[in-house]
Amino acid sequence: MTGHQQTLTPFLWRAENVFPEKEIVARTHEGMKRYTYDEYGDRVRKLANALENAGVEEGDRIGTICWNTDRHFETYFSVPNIGAQLHTINPLLPDGHIQHIVSDAQNKVIFVDPSLAEKLDSAYEEDSFSSVEQFVVMGSEVPDLSIEPVTDYESFIGDESTDYEFPELSEDQPAGMCYTSGTTGMPKGVEYTQQMLWSHTMATMVPQALGIDDSDVLMPVVPMFHVNAWGMPFSATAAGAKQVYPGPSPDPEDIARLIEEEEVTLTAGVPTVWLGLLEYMEDNEVDLSSLERVIIGGSAAPKALIEQFDELGVEVVHAWGMTEMSPIGTVANLKSDLEDAPKEQQFNVKAKQGLIVPGLEFKVVDDDGNEVPWNGEDFGELYVRGPWVTQSYFERPEANEEDFEGSWLKTGDIVTVDEDGYIEIVDRAGDVIKSGGEWISSQELENAIMAHDDVTEAAVIGVPHERWSERPVAMVVTPDEVDNDALTEELKEMLLEEYPKWWLPDGFKYIDEIPKTATGKFSKKDLREMYEGQEDEL
Amino acid sequence: MTGHQQTLTPFLWRAENVFPEKEIVARTHEGMKRYTYDEYGDRVRKLANALENAGVEEGDRIGTICWNTDRHFETYFSVPNIGAQLHTINPLLPDGHIQHIVSDAQNKVIFVDPSLAEKLDSAYEEDSFSSVEQFVVMGSEVPDLSIEPVTDYESFIGDESTDYEFPELSEDQPAGMCYTSGTTGMPKGVEYTQQMLWSHTMATMVPQALGIDDSDVLMPVVPMFHVNAWGMPFSATAAGAKQVYPGPSPDPEDIARLIEEEEVTLTAGVPTVWLGLLEYMEDNEVDLSSLERVIIGGSAAPKALIEQFDELGVEVVHAWGMTEMSPIGTVANLKSDLEDAPKEQQFNVKAKQGLIVPGLEFKVVDDDGNEVPWNGEDFGELYVRGPWVTQSYFERPEANEEDFEGSWLKTGDIVTVDEDGYIEIVDRAGDVIKSGGEWISSQELENAIMAHDDVTEAAVIGVPHERWSERPVAMVVTPDEVDNDALTEELKEMLLEEYPKWWLPDGFKYIDEIPKTATGKFSKKDLREMYEGQEDEL
Ligand SMILES: Nc1ncnc2c1ncn2[C@@H]1O[C@H](COP(=O)(O)OP(=O)(O)OP(=O)(O)O)[C@@H](O)[C@H]1O
Ligand SMILES: Nc1ncnc2c1ncn2[C@@H]1O[C@H](COP(=O)(O)OP(=O)(O)OP(=O)(O)O)[C@@H](O)[C@H]1O
Ligand SMILES: [Mg+2]
Ligand SMILES: [Mg+2]
Structure with missing residues (x-):
């Protein structure tokens, strides 16, 4: 009685056949690349044959250490469609983490971007990488490396046939894998079954999630090693949308140029990326007229960012998710009765993490x-x-x-x-400060402090306290020329306007930089470690 | 590693909690009814308790012979959420079919609309209904009937608690059931698992299907006994949209009034319903300004209907489906590159059955x-x-x-x-005419003939032929005053403008009415039976 298994193959099949002429565009180390879903499908099947010939079987885990490019996107359908598991690895992780992840996941093949090959080379260590039978560099030549056996992508798929009959997989087949960011501890592995990726793909398309359609031109700036670029490559394919991949380490100029030239309508990334773009736009003319929406997640989207984009005629779609959730969980879309509300009220709603996605x-x-x-x-x-x-x-x-x-x-x-x-x-949970039995929100204090013009970044941590058990301390980064004592007084006054006295941090410490995780989040774990035993100084 | 089971409960939970104030409105035999998702959820749980107390268990099949009302909608979540199976029965079927269906499905409880109770009474027959332990009339009193034991809905749920902890069901649990229309033979039973209904619900919301959102006010005119009103009650709930139920046998005036008063944005039904509404509008002022889209399916949407709605500022969304498909399979949405195409070209595309839905x-x-x-x-x-x-x-x-x-x-x-x-x-498949080894499309000929102003309805069937093996014959319904012989000549000339000579029907037979199935489709099976052995006369 039941229906057919929920797998990714129908999404590829539909894009190739119903939207054969829609484009996939990528900025790569070889320059701009551009082809259609029609050609994409052929290359996906060539890669499938290559993987099979390399001995890859159902259930094998295939690693990628790659930026957002056309070739990386080819692995997105090839690997899961043959029943193997696409394991995207964050190249920004410390070597030790990469070793842990590769040996944990037992990757059989690893694809690596030329620009990341050196990183891989440095992380390489025989024991942890013992499962790897083949390294493939994402290009048409192999740089000088110590890892082996190694080949280049174009040679790897070169002679293969464009025919490949994908097997009828079970929806319980593991199809993907990603490790959490390691903000609170060692990264943890999360496996995605075909069904999970199918469900997430369908859900992201619904209007109350991201409402992706074939009229969209989608550019995921969020790296494909961050929970599959939040699933966008799958959603865009399912919708038959044009896709734009911004390639290795895109800077604000690259992002601006791609939006303009490819007429991007929908893009996605963490707040830092968009802060960078807006800063770049202060000195440079950028035409954002095609851009309708920017999905922001990973960390909280600051309200100021939402307002600035609004002034530019771009809607911010604030989303919250987790590696464990494939990743999207909530989206701050306006309910229909808020559509005519005053802008200020709308911004307040959009600064929240949002409504739970249907399903x-x-x-x-x-x-x-x-x-x-x-x-x-x-x-x-x-x-x-x-x-x-x-x-x-x-x-x-x-x-x-x-x-x-x-x-x-x-x-x-x-x-x-x-x-x-x-x-x-x-x-x-680990960052909550409990003072005298009452909770203080470190994130609220941080946001309030960062709203001051002279503050570049701020993090608030809890330090042990004899009487109150814990008290907040603020770590603040400022531009060079600022008078810290004066600033501290200003900040205190500012905070008192909004918060009770007992929320005021006991100390304001001025530091050069907030330590960050590989995904660019504040690493309070590192902050706390840095100051362990020096609580009196804080 | 896998995710949670795909079931309907989260849709109800979300509507109740995230959209508690959104309304459900129904035209009933007791007048207009109006309540919120908040109250709806309480009544769903009351009904769940009532069903449990009536001995209903996981896997039991619960029949409904009901129009589109609030109470019928309550069974839509109550029955599947407790693990039972909602079996909607078409009251327009001949008694024999209803007997077949009830005895086939072994319904334990049957809910029936007061206006359909007599129909049930007449179809009732001890043997086929032996599984039924309880009849429930959808109201607050019981009409005089021979079926038993019988109670009324409000007494049935009256004293029950609004608390009910829905079980965590398997997604493979059967949740629904519907029989095919019986156009080509005896109706066949199709069971829907929780997963099938979940998938269909998610899919219908995506923009390339129906794009349902919480800003929609949805009125399913298509009966809830036709494949769950094409799944709309589930989709609307998942989206948190206001719902309007048009009640027993709504006529064009009822439909017009509900659209106006409830500001319906999206409605759905078979072509006949909309032909009726447009006819009504010739003599009556109707304000369709709230209406954005009309979903038309079940039979082909005539191009003229698409054009007329367009003139009224309403977009026709032509969809094709089957009972076997829960039901939606294709939707004739315009691809993005057709958005600026000439209207005429757009209408031609929209008159097709459409693009396959993602998934x-x-x-x-x-x-x-x-x-x-x-x-x-x-x-x-x-x-x-x-x-x-x-x-x-x-x-x-x-x-x-x-x-x-x-x-x-x-x-x-x-x-x-x-x-x-x-x-x-x-x-x-069964209606295709094969003449001299070549196929002739009966539906194309019918549409062409029906485009003539003097033709009310037309069906084309194939009759055996010695030389060509089969030849088309047209059965035509006209208004009284028409000269049939002259019309035949006109039709032949008209057809020759578009089709080769050998497509011309060998005969035009003028009849009073085309026999129809219980879902209002042309019954060619009946037509062919009517004329079996009389081929020479055709
Ligand atoms: N829009 C957002 N606003 C605030 N926080 C967010 C937002 N989106 C994601 N997050 C944070 O990111 C977390 C998920 O991140 P991710 O899965 O990448 O790993 P992590 O939780 O940072 O690392 P780890 O689980 O290894 O400690 C969420 O639990 C949440 O704390
Ligand atoms: N938009 C449409 N245009 C043309 N035909 C349609 C459309 N939508 C549905 N149909 C027809 O309706 C059929 C599905 O109808 P349904 O499941 O109600 O039962 P049936 O096929 O009519 O009856 P049975 O299967 O018992 O013979 C489709 O197979 C198709 O022939
Ligand atoms: Mg986490
Ligand atoms: Mg059928």
């Missing part, structure tokens, strides 16, 4: 295990579940014990939910 | 089992597969042998596919 469920649980009311004030940990939310980690029994409760994933994010159902992240 | 696959196979090229000319039978397409019939092993090939459903529809991927249905 998922959540609950917010306080320390005693009770669900908190939806009043925009009460905090609790966010639990989620749904078809594209994992129910376990890869070979991490302890984490499976801790981070799941039945079918629920405990996100580790502390949130409020308002009367309209909009979720707002106020902290990470 | 599904199809192929078109000729008599020799080869796939036909996508050139808009070559015919073949349409095969489809996907997560919301069944892979077997309920207890019909012979049909399972005939109508499926591996994971593919053979639709029985004969189609062309054009270069852009738009599918056009040219015939039913």
Whole structure:
């Protein structure tokens, strides 16, 4: 009685056949590349044959250490469609993490961008990489490297046939894999089944998620090693949309030029990328007229960013997600009754992490295990579940014990939910500061401090305190010329306008840089480690 | 590693909690009813308790013989959410068919509209209905009937609690059931698993299907006993959209009034309904300004209808589906490169059955089992597969042998596919006329003949012929005053402008009415039976 298995193959088939002329464009180390879904499909099948000839079988894990390019995108359908598992690896991770991840995932083949080959070479270490039978450099030549056996992509797929009959896979077949960012500890492996990727792809297309259509020109700036560029390559293919890949380390100029030249309508990335673009636009003329929407996630989208884009006629779509969720969980779309609300109110809503996407469920649980009311004030940990939310980690029994409760994933994010159902992240569970039995939101304090013109970045951590058990301390980065003592007074005054006195950080420490994770998030773990034992100085 | 099961409960949960104030409005025999998702959820859980107390268990089949009302909609979530199976029954079927269906499906409880209770009474027959333990009339009183035991809906759910913890179901749990229309033979049972309904719901929301959002006000005119009103009640709930149910036998005036008063933006039904509305509008002022789109399916949407709606500022969304497909398979949305095409070209595209919905696959196979090229000319039978397409019939092993090939459903529809991927249905497999080894499309001839102002309806069937093996004959319905012989000459001339001579029907027979099925489709089976042995006269 049941229907056919939920797999990725129909998305490729549809794009190739119904939208054969739609383009895939990429900025690569060889210059701009441009081809159609029609040709894309042929290259996907060539690669499938090459993988099979290289001995890849159903269930094998294939690693990629690559930027957002056409060739990387080819692995996105080739690998899962033959029943293997696409494991995207973050090249910005420390060598030790990469070694851990590769040896954990037992990758059989690893694809690597020429610009990242040196990084791989440096991370390479025989034991951790012992499972790897073939390295493939994403180009038409092989740079001088110590890793082996190594070949280049074009030679790898060169003679292969464009015919390949993809097997009818089970929807439970693992199709993808990605490690969490390691913000709170060692990265944890998350596997994606065909069904999870299928569900996420369908869900992202619905209007209350991202509403992707064939009229969109989609450019994922978020790296393809961050949870499959938030699933965009799959969604765009399913919708038959034109795709633009910004290639190795795109800078604001590259991004601006691609938006202009390819008439991008929809793009996606972390806040830093967009702050960079807007800064670049202060001195450079950029035509954003084609751009309709920017999806921002990974960290909170600052309200100022939402407002600035609005002035440029671009809608910010703020989304929240996790590696564990394939990744999209909430999107801050306006409910229909907010469509005519004053802009200010709309910005406030859009600065929240948003409404749960159709198909998922959540609950917010306080320390005693009770669900908190939806009043925009009460905090609790966010639990989620749904078809594209994992129910376990890869070979991490302890984490499976801790981070799941039945079918629920405990996100580790502390949130409020308002009367309209909009979720707002106020902290990470480990970052919450508990002072005299009351919670203080480190993220709220950070956002408030960063709103000051003389503050470049700020992070707030909790330090042990005899009487209050914990007290907040702010770490602040400023431009060179600022008078720190004066600034501290200004910040205190500013905070007192909005927050009770006991929320005021006990100390303001001026530092050169906030330590960051490989995905560019504030690493409070590192901050706390840096200052362990020096609490008195803070 | 996998995600949570795909079931309907999260859709209800989300509507109730994220869109608690959105309305459900119904025209009922008790007058207009109006409540919110918040109240709706409570009544769904009351009904769940009532069903449980009535002895309903996981896997039981619950029948409904009901119009589109609030109470019928309550069964849509109550029954599947407790693990039982919602079996909607077409009250317009002949008594014998209803008996067959009820005894085939072994319904434990049957819900019936007051206005349909007499129909049920007449179809009632002890043997076929022996599984039924409870009849429930959709109201607050019980009419005088011979069926028993019988109660009324409000008494049935009256004292029940609004608390009910829905079980965590498997996505393979059967959740729905519907019989095919019986156009080509006895109706066949199709079961829908939770996963099929979940997939169909997600798919219908995507822009390239129906693009349903919370800003929509959705009125399914297509009856809820026709493949769950094409799944709209589920899609609208998942999107948190306002819903309007037009109640028992709505006439054009009811439909017009509901669109005006409830500011309906999106509605759906078979062509006849809309022809009726437009006819009504010739003599009556109707304000369609809220209406954005009309989904038309079940039979081909005539081009003239698409044009007339366009003049009224309403977009026709032509869709094709089957009971076997939950039901939606293709939607004639314009590709982005057609958005600026001349209207005439757009209408031609919209009159086709459309593009395959993301997530599904199809192929078109000729008599020799080869796939036909996508050139808009070559015919073949349409095969489809996907997560919301069944892979077997309920207890019909012979049909399972005939109508499926591996994971593919053979639709029985004969189609062309054009270069852009738009599918056009040219015939039913059994209705195709093969003359001198060449195919003639009965549906094309019918549409051409019906385009004449003096023709009310026309059907074309094939009759045996010694030399050509088969030849077309047209059955034509006209208004009283028409001169048939003159009309025949005009029709022949008209057809010759577009079609080769050998496509011309050998005979034009003027009859009072084309026999129809319970879903209002031309019953060529009946036509052929009517004229069997009288071929010489045709
Ligand atoms: N829009 C957003 N606003 C605020 N925080 C966000 C947003 N999107 C994502 N996040 C944060 O990112 C987290 C998910 O990130 P990711 O899966 O990349 O790994 P991580 O949680 O940073 O690392 P690890 O789980 O290894 O500690 C979320 O749990 C949330 O804390
Ligand atoms: N937009 C449309 N244009 C033309 N035909 C359509 C359209 N939508 C549906 N149909 C026809 O309706 C059929 C599906 O109808 P349904 O499932 O209600 O039962 P049926 O096929 O009429 O009856 P049975 O299968 O019992 O003979 C399709 O196979 C197709 O022939
Ligand atoms: Mg995490
Ligand atoms: Mg049929």
